[in-house]
Amino acid sequence: MSGPEEENGFISNVESGRTQNLEWCSCGNCRIESESSDCKCCWEVEQLNARFVQENITCIRNFSSFNTLFLDKTMLEMMLRDKHFIRGDPIDDKLTNRSYRVAAYKQFNTWAFRVRQLGKRERRGPLPSCVVARIRKKFPETDGNYGY
């Protein structure tokens, strides 16, 4: 019984080491996060690998439609209003930066992880640190306290 357990122990040690340095980042735009599960580079999202080759980019933030898809207020607002329209619940007239961040994260998740591979479960993970940093920079929280 000790086999898999030892293996898991080893993996979690490596994971917790992530909050100490940026050796896990290959794109150059990630930041050290307090949660090791958030220490993830865009290069580690296998669903994105094809984009890097197609667009000849080194970070997913340089993807040609990145700003339009994830940082454009009109686009995000449309997405939010759409969702509320479908659910039939009201939306606040004044959208906050938090609303935009939530919408942008969701949008990225849908976009990045919708690829399904035959025989494999769809895999979702935390968003890459570089992406979260960019979205937070665009839609900052005034008190610097990010729940999202």
Ligand SMILES: [Zn+2]
């Ligand atoms: Zn990175």
Ligand SMILES: [Zn+2]
């Ligand atoms: Zn990146």
